[in-house]
Amino acid sequence: MPVDLDYLAPSDVEDAVALRASRPSAAFLLGGTDLLPQMRSGRRSPETLIDLKRIAELHEIRENADGGLSIGAAVPLADVETHPLVLARYPLLAECAKTVGAWPLRQRATLAGNVCNASPAADTAVALLALDAVVNVASTTGRLAMAISELFLGPGQTALMPGDLVTDVVLPGSAAGVRGSYQRLSRRKGMDLATVGVLVGKRDGARPSWRVALAAVAPTPLRVRAAEELLEAKGAAAAREAAELAVAACRPITDQRGSAEYRREMVGVLVRRGVESLG
Amino acid sequence: MKKTITLEVNGVAETAEVEVGQTLLRFLRDGLDLTGTKEGCNEGECGSCMVLLDGRPVNSCLVLAVEADGRTVTTVEGLSKEGVLHPLQKAFLSQAAVQCGFCTPGMVVSAAALLRENPTPTEDDVRKALAGNLCRCTGYKQIVDAVRDAAAAMRSAAEAGSDAGKAAEREEVPA
Ligand code: FES
Ligand code: FES
Numbered sequence: 378m379p380v381d382l383d384y385l386a387p388s389d390v391e392d393a394v395a396l397r398a399s400r401p402s403a404a405f406l407l408g409g410t411d412l413l414p415q416m417r418s419g420r421r422s423p424e425t426l427i428d429l430k431r432i433a434e435l436h437e438i439r440e441n442a443d444g445g446l447s448i449g450a451a452v453p454l455a456d457v458e459t460h461p462l463v464l465a466r467y468p469l470l471a472e473c474a475k476t477v478g479a480w481p482l483r484q485r486a487t488l489a490g491n492v493c494n495a496s497p498a499a500d501t502a503v504a505l506l507a508l509d510a511v512v513n514v515a516s517t518t519g520r521l522a523m524a525i526s527e528l529f530l531g532p533g534q535t536a537l538m539p540g541d542l543v544t545d546v547v548l549p550g551s552a553a554g555v556r557g558s559y560q561r562l563s564r565r566k567g568m569d570l571a572t573v574g575v576l577v578g579k580r581d582g583a584r585p586s587w588r589v590a591l592a593a594v595a596p597t598p599l600r601v602r603a604a605e606e607l608l609e610a611k612g613a614a615a616a617r618e619a620a621e622l623a624v625a626a627c628r629p630i631t632d633q634r635g636s637a638e639y640r641r642e643m644v645g646v647l648v649r650r651g652v653e654s655l656g
Numbered sequence: 657m658k659k660t661i662t663l664e665v666n667g668v669a670e671t672a673e674v675e676v677g678q679t680l681l682r683f684l685r686d687g688l689d690l691t692g693t694k695e696g697c698n699e700g701e702c703g704s705c706m707v708l709l710d711g712r713p714v715n716s717c718l719v720l721a722v723e724a725d726g727r728t729v730t731t732v733e734g735l736s737k738e739g740v741l742h743p744l745q746k747a748f749l750s751q752a753a754v755q756c757g758f759c760t761p762g763m764v765v766s767a768a769a770l771l772r773e774n775p776t777p778t779e780d781d782v783r784k785a786l787a788g789n790l791c792r793c794t795g796y797k798q799i800v801d802a803v804r805d806a807a808a809a810m811r812s813a814a815e816a817g818s819d820a821g822k823a824a825e826r827e828e829v830p831a
Contacts, residue, residue: 378677383657384722406723413679413718414699426676428723455712479788481713481766482700567787568701 378416386428390435390515390544393427397540398517400425405542407451408485410478411494435544438462444550447513450489450543454501455480457488466553469578473504473559476574479567489543492528495535498570498593500561502529506600507576507588508552515542522547529597555580555588557655560647564634572634573643575623577651585609589619589648594627594640601626604648613656620649661725665690666734674721681705683721684731692732692761696790703789706762707731713769715788732761735768743813744768747806748799755793763789767803775811777804 387393397403404423406412407430415421429435435451438460446462457463458474477483477491477500491501492512502525510525514537525546528535537543557578563569574592579585587608589601603626604619611618629640662671665688672687681698684690684707696702698717705716708730735742744764747753754760763786770777770785777785782803783796791799 378675381657382676384659384676384720386722386725408718409720409723410700410715410718413720417699426720430723478700479703480785481703481706481715481769481788482718484709484712484714485718567784 381424383425384428385425386431388431388433390432390542393429393432394515394517394540394542396425396427397542400427401539403427405429407487407490408453410482410486411490429542437545439545441547441550444553445548447545447547448488449545451487454483454486454488454491458483467504467508467548467555469555469557469559469576470501470504470508470548473500473574473576476500476559476561476571482568488546492525492546493535493537493543495529495531495533495597496570497532497596497598498574499598500559500571500574500592502598503559503574503576503590503592505546505548506598507578507590508548508555510552511547511549513544513547515544516540520544526600531596552580555586557588558651560651561592562635562643562647570634573629573640573647575644575647575651577648577655579608579655585612587652589623589651591623591627591644593634594629594644596628599626601648608652613652616649616652616656619652620645623648659722659725661722663724663726664728666730672721676720676722678721679717680707680709680719680721680724680729681716683724684716684729687721690731690733694758694761696758696762701790702759702762703766703786704759704762706765706789708765708769711769711772713766730765732765735764742768742806743809744771744803744806747802747809751798751802751805753794753798753802759789759791759793763791763799767806770803771807771810775807775814777807779804 403425406426406428430451435449437449439447454474458471463471491499505525511522555578559576561574562572571593576590578588587605589604591599601623604622608619624645627644629637631637657676658673660673684693694704696704700715700718707716710727744767766789782800
């Protein structure tokens with residue numbers, strides 16, 4: 378770590394954004410579970426850390442008028458996965474959050490951090506994609522909202538501009554009540570990134586809506602709309618066809634966690650099982 | 657760059673000047689001589705550096721000392737009271753859940769955090785809570801058994817305590 382590293386802990390969002398703008402080589406710090414190891418290995422070398430955890434607004438989980446929830450950027454994953462409203466309305470988000478790292482790591486790691494880090498294997502990103510989440514962003518030019526579907530560009534890359542501060546992640550009321558499963562393969566049950574992650578969800582109603590999203594099998598977390606539309610037209614009986622569409626949509630690589638062939642094969646198996654369990 | 661921090665460690669108020677890049681782990685070990693907390697991987701993978709920060713289990717190698725300003729820290733040294741071991745420490749000894757001992761402080765701290773939240777953990781609960789603590793020696797079985805033994809011991813102590821409390825109340829009632 379550089380000896381001249383500076384640390385600031387502003388108490389509101391506007392101050393944090395202004396500080397960041399005045400220090401081009403600064404980085405925002407949330408849980409630090411990704412940033413600190415990246416700094417130690419030299420992959421990132423900010424000269425100033427702007428800690429966002431002293432900003433009260435960022436620690437809130439708020440209920441919105443549409444029946445949705447806003448989850449502040451500094452809320453640790455451990456609080457997301459146990460929050461009664463998250464469990465009642467967005468159980469798949471809780472399920473995905475629980476698979477990140479291990480319990481102590483999730484006392485520090487945040488939803489916003491997991492999103493900004495833009496790992497193709499980010500477990501929570503899969504849930505957020507499937508649930509049509511929106512991220513609220515503050516910058517020197519004001520505040521704006523960005524659909525999560527537009528956020529991920531590639532491994533470690535997002536559509537956020539340098540200096541953009543994600544204040545909260547919003548789950549819309551229209552996605553409340555989506556139920557299903559997140560099936561995740563990894564080499565060990567705790568503390569390992571997903572080799573393959575498959576979320577299949579369904580929201581019951583006169584016209585049930587389906588969600589299919591994948592982790593660790595493409596440069597970004599992936600939502601497979603074609604499979605969802607097929608299931609909406611034909612129901613769970615089309616599990617095999619939906620699985621084929623998901624296999625066709627993924628673009629896995631071979632790495633130490635698994636080969637591309639294995640990942641593709643598992644996407645097919647897990648999507649089929651996920652759909653059948655909701656049939 | 658240096659910053660001054662004030663925090664409570666094992667019930668004692670501490671004020672110190674620390675480098676911004678210094679981890680809470682290094683501060684505890686080098687600054688306060690609390691060497692029970694171990695440095696294994698220094699990147700959040702092994703859990704040997706586990707401490708409680710405001711009561712929550714955290715990997716102290718992933719926390720900067722400056723981030724702990726104004727907070728409360730409990731290390732393994734803070735679990736025993738006046739030379740009397742914590743029930744978890746006793747159970748680790750009686751179950752022989754310790755071989756080289758390097759992972760033990762982290763295991764005990766994670767387990768202490770678990771038992772605060774859940775006094776009646778199942779084997780699965782214990783395994784999930786300790787999933788971020790690696791042990792290269794024991795094979796984990798004795799560790800899981802020790803945590804469940806400690807939970808049972810703490811429950812019966814609490815019951816005995818509340819019975820004693822009730823007895824004391826009864827005695828205070830004027831005849
Ligand atoms: S030293 Fe902190 S997790 Fe290994
Ligand atoms: S007893 Fe040696 S690492 Fe656990």
